[in-house]
Amino acid sequence: MVGKKSGKALLREEGLERTDNNMEMTSWPVIQAINQKNYYTDYLKRDEQILAFRSQREEDRNKMIKQARDRDRALAQGHIVEPEGDVDMEDGDEEAEDEASSGAKTIVIHLGSQNLRVGLANDALPKTVPMVIARRAQRSESEENDGEPAPKRAKLSNGLPPPEPEKRFGEDFAKKFSGMSQDLKVRMRMNKRKVLPQSRDMVTSYNRRNTYDTITEHNDTMRIEWTDTSNSPEYITGKAALRIPDKSTPRYKLYWPIRYGWLNEQDYESKRFLYDDIRIILEEAIRTQLELNLKTREEWAQYSVVIVTPDYYERTYVTGLLDMAITEFGFGRVCFFQESLACSFGAGFTTCCVVDIGAQKTAISCVEDGMILDNSRVNLKYGGRDITEMFVKMIIYNHFPYSELNLNRRYDFQLAEELKAKYCTMTEADISVQLYDFHLRAPNQDTRKYTFKIYDEVILAPMGLFRPQVLEDNGKLNGRHKLLDRSYDIYDGKSNDPTSTAQAEILTSIAPPEVLNSTNKSFGLPTNGHTNGLLPNGSATKDESFNDSRRPSFSNIKEIDATPQPSAASSPVRQSNLDGTPAPDDVIMDGAEGVPNGYIGQQNLPPPLPRPEEEEPLPLERRDDILPVYPLPAAIVTSITHAARGSSQKTSDLLSGIMLTGGTSVIPGLASHLEDALKGILPGYSKDILIGRPPRELDPQVVAWKGGAVFGRMSRTNDSWINAFLYERLGERVLAHKLMWAW
Known part of the structure; x- marks a missing residue:
């Protein structure tokens, strides 16, 4: 038996014995590990450690030191100083202070999809400029795609459009148009309004046999001065761009840098060209409309700018405008302000639900105590332009005498906008067969005067806001x-664009099944394979009945408010559609049977809206594949639901403070029709629902700009300004410290 060897012998035999001289492997000092139990730091825990706050305090401190020196100088010279310590400033300093407080050196900019509103903060009203630029091109926009007109016409097998106006937009549109007209007759009869039989036949028979009268140019007192392009400028902006003849020499093509509230990536091939066009439009508007001939960078640095941004924005949009304002324009200070908050400033409301219906988008947000409730933000991609297109289709369907109306032509587009502004209404008392006239003014042609009759098109076209299934997609998601x-977070790589649970709920309700099946989360809206009648591109399904009585359902959402509710059998409820119109059978149902969405009409205490959950069902990457198109009343209810969070009092406050803004909100009768629609969805809150417009007879189209002007004049209390010093050192990170909302 072999004896046991010692450990040293094993190390020696195995070659593991240490033979060095105990010297360190390196001369670099060894850093000991941190003791986690005693570890503490105050890094970035105090305002003094953040450059944005430190520079603001240094500026305030320097101002206080200067005031103290002025006070001591005044006392030494024997001047009388008030108890508060106020003294007369030097002439230059007093003039600068007056200009800052009066807004004479502050420019307010509100960018829209169709119009730009710009002005000084001390102006009563802004200047409105079309947000368009014309550049030289081989073909104009009306000559592209082989001159295909807009709205698109159906084509026969031989490639020609059908001669009958009733067939030019397809059977699907004809079926929807007839269904809408029939529903309107039912509603008008229910409201005891007179409906003449054969009204549609009266309109079409008159329009068929009507011709036009020619007016020579020297007899036309309202003739248009078309833009002269003989000197071939590189670009033309504003109203002059819309008055360039379509067949000018050389040709010009119109570019709209902002479409549907987004940067227009579809019509541009370069990001640089896109931002250049925005810069040129802004610069030309400031120089021509505000009459500020700023040439050097020192002159631009004397002005500050307030930029009104969307509530549901994209980070790249804000950061791009910030870089443009400081780097390219050279403004001294830049400040950002959200649209709904600007509307509340301009109207003087502290708690309200702002419904901004613009030309190509509709934004809904709830404001409470000077802050926008993030989860209430809703952004829908339809507006006044969709109403114009629907109105054109309907009047052509009824044998409009000028059947060649093409929205791709500039003079036709302006004519269509004029007809919509004059005749569209949502007041049922104004619906009857009426005779109107208009003048067609085209370049190099004599003016033509048309007379035509019109019936229910004036109310059915704006009804697209309540029944968006009839609106066309028009490729709104192309090029996204x-x-x-x-924008992605630098740490986790996830998109950090702002989100809203109200917007996510709407996208969930209209998403196709393949998108919903991509996640196992449930947001609370029952899908049941529905897409709410909308395909992924937002168009209506062909097999869907137009009399859609579905409503936004909250049956799967947890209800946290424990307010006692009376018996359902004590309150009758009228069944209604999404737009608030009665269902075809117009049934009054008692008890729990047929009560829409569990909402029960109560005389004293309305039930609280269900409290939605916080989780977001759709991945951010899939949301851009769904076009947000949803009935306007249901979208308002969704926004208020997520803002109130189950509180009956807050729900009542928001419902009683709904404010309509935007250019499309000026349609007569829209507020009362929307109010009736909301009462049909929320019968328990009928007494609280109140829709109004900005007070003091302020134009709803400029109320957001007006709020930005009020904010820009708050020089003493506004600490949201970003100057070139901060932007040079911090870049876009300064927005996290300077914006009024969570960045």
């Missing part, structure tokens, strides 16, 4: 993120 990618 082709030039500008989403």
